[in-house]
Amino acid sequence: MKILVCISHVPDTTSKINFTDNDTKFDANGVQFVINPNDEFGLTRAMWFKEKQGANVTVVNVGGAETEPTLRKALAIGADAAIRVNTAATDGFSVAKQLANVVKEGGYDLVIAGRESIDYNGGMVPGMIAGLVDSNFVNNCIGLEIEGTTVKAVREIDGGKETLTTELPLVIGGQKGLVEESDLKIPNMRGIMMARQKPLTVVEPVEAIAETNATKFEKPAPKGAVKLVSADNLDELVNLLHNEAKVI
């Protein structure tokens, strides 16, 4: 089984978010970048398929050379090879188009992407890849088992979960639950050394026109001070929630 894991390179979850160029560009200054958390769950699940079922795992990113440390980290975690599509990630559609091309060229059986990236939160790349290559698609995937070409997947739904069966080729939008938090892999010294020997191929992009573009960013308005209510006066809290906030 050939697996492609799509890795989005995103600001660490603790990052302060700022913009430059008159609020039109994300300010990467001083920001630590990491593997998108949803992709980390997917990558760890891919490692399981590699260890238990002999799968071959390639990781891919669409982005500039600055994303290579993130791909190296994925190699150190255990992926066999990495691909970087050499173009700036503009919108979800154009990224999906690049990734769909990688999928077609490489003949992958399973594409693991994340439910959403924590930077632009598009929540669209995996579904668009599936639409573009016409394969099966499971979003919000929290369980995945594969025997031959038969897939059993679990999808999180609003208020519960759903068990599905389908066939490879498949694209998933993965998230926490795909593996346990405690099973997430951290690169060790040996992995980091081995990653240096593994191939990181840079491929040039195919033509893809962005369908959307960000024109401006804005930070949420600063919050007013909290209204404190004494623990002995909870009637007041009920009163405020009813009469002032009008939420109960």
Place this chain on the structure above:
Amino acid sequence: MSVLVYTESEQGKFKKVAFEVASYAKAVADQLGTSVTAVAVNVEDTSALANYGVDKVLSVKNPVLDVFNAKVYADVIKQAADKESSQVVILSSSANSKYLAPLLAVHLNAGYASNVVALPSNTSPFTVKRTAFTNKAFEFMQINTAIKIIGLSNNSFGLVESSGNATSEAFSPSITESGIKVESVDKVTGKVAIADADIVVSGGRGLKGPENWGMIEELADVLGAATACSKPVSDMGWRPHGEHVGQTGKPVAANLYIAIGISGAIQHLAGINASKVKVVINIDPEAPFFKAADYGVVGDAFEVVPNLIEKLKAFKAQQ
């Protein structure tokens, strides 16, 4: 030309979110000077949509559609959009809508903006405001394609009633092969789902152990709320994963979010910040959550929560 809106239902009845997306679609249609067509799947009585500005309902009835399938549903909506020559297609932010939206976008060659929180700020070029960086910022996104898909963030527009008449038309799209079979659906009955909830009551590590969740559930019960938790609480197995909210868990955009024994770490706040009103109950006055909340009680949850339950019961009894 029209604005098309997919109005979701469950067991033959519209979900509340259907009326919110319909209200929003009506406002967008007014901006564009056009009308609103809704797609409803297996809904017995669609007349309620007229109260939210829908002009025409394409009513699809087919037992195959009783089970949700993203590919099949995306194809049904595509056929409706083609038939109506829709310029704008509006969806909610439910798990199902977010599942089908990118498939629909590919098939309609449409640009898709998810997590949209306001009416288009401009219709030419078509520009919408959406959340990005997990609620740490807003993005103004221009959609450059002929057809635009908008995924509206829950509770961001609200319900806007408008009187009118909606004509209902039977619509029989062709049904595609799906490739995916739903074997079983596992839904906790009698509980409000976080995504559908107006109020969410959430507990953190300050509650000390799973055995103490009785009061959280009781508080949620009194308020008709969903229950949620912080990440460590689900990691430790005190609560199911499905209740984990935050940047790496479920997003919450409720009208009221009550955080009990939760410190307010940046990753937690990012996921729940889209909620309108936030209440924090924490024993530590220095807890960062107090900086993000609207109302706060400094106190021991084991005293405050049972007390608050009594006060709320008394309040509800008077209503």
